Amino acid sequence: MDDIDRELIALLRDNARLPVVALAAKLRVARATVQNRIARLEAEGTIVGYTVRLRPAAEAHRIRAMTSIAVEGPHGAEVLRILRGHPNIVALHSTNGRWDLLAEIRTDSLEAFDKVLSTLRSIHGISNTETSLLLSTHKLA
Structure with a gap:
């Protein structure tokens, strides 16, 4: 896991519903890079799911x-x-x-x-x- 993966995970923790395009813009990488990294992190079991946080x-x-x-x-x-x-x-x-x-x-x-x-x-x-x-x-x- 590199710095981009860690930043991506931090962004997803804050708001897992951010569109891939918005994630890519914040990370200053291509949309495909974000999609591939998310897919890899899910396949490796680093990301095991997404949830809703309530007040x-x-x-x-x-x-x-x-x-x-x-x-x-x-x-x-x-x-x-x-x-x-x-x-x-x-x-x-x-x-x-x-x-x-x-x-x-x-x-x-x-x-x-x-x-x-x-x-x-x-x-x-x-x-x-x-x-x-x-x-x-x-x-x-």
Whole structure:
């Protein structure tokens, strides 16, 4: 991947609906060059899809939080299995340091959020959690 590929990816991240002609003009290359590079990046698996970003206020699940989770030694696989199946957990990351997992939680109300937290804290193998509600979003990828 060279600088043009990186610039192309940055432009697509900002607006994947930009016409190829506009991408070519911004990159100062031929339209065919952009089409070929996009095709190559997709074929290589660098670009795996395109998506829609919504304003956080436009989403149904308006309560968003990040929950740090500590897992007791031998229960990691079971905890992951349970958390992966939870409908309010939209992302789950393993981490290093004090916490083992970081879960992004979304709900429609604070009451629903409270129930989700209670459910998480009662899962066998979870020893501790710490949650931060997401108040504002200042940058999307």
